Amino acid sequence: MANDKVTAKEVRCLSLRQAASYIGVSQSTFRKMVKSGDVPTPIRITEKRLVWDRKQLDEFIDSLSGF
Numbered sequence: 001m002a003n004d005k006v007t008a009k010e011v012r013c014l015s016l017r018q019a020a021s022y023i024g025v026s027q028s029t030f031r032k033m034v035k036s037g038d039v040p041t042p043i044r045i046t047e048k049r050l051v052w053d054r055k056q057l058d059e060f061i062d063s064l065s066g067f
Contacts, residue, residue, distance in 0.1 A: 011054065012053060012054050012055065013043070013045065013051035013052070013053065013054070014051060014052045014053075014054055014057070015051060015052075016030065016031070016042075016050070016052075018052075019039075019051075019052040019057060022054065022057055023039070023057055023060070023061060039052075039057070039060055040052060040053065040056035040057060040059075040060055
């Protein structure tokens with residue numbers, strides 16, 4: 001059987017922890033940024049599961065760096 005493990009680069013839906021790490025801030029700072037509307041809003045996958053779209057986070061980072 002082939003290796004079914006997905007690498008971080010292939011993951012599109014990021015948890016809070018992963019999203020915060022992805023943009024280089026702490027989880028508490030990321031939560032504040034979500035609350036203030038500075039970063040993209042999460043996507044509700046299930047009743048209890050929120051994720052952030054990596055592509056939207058890339059667009060957010062691009063907007064900060066002037067791309």
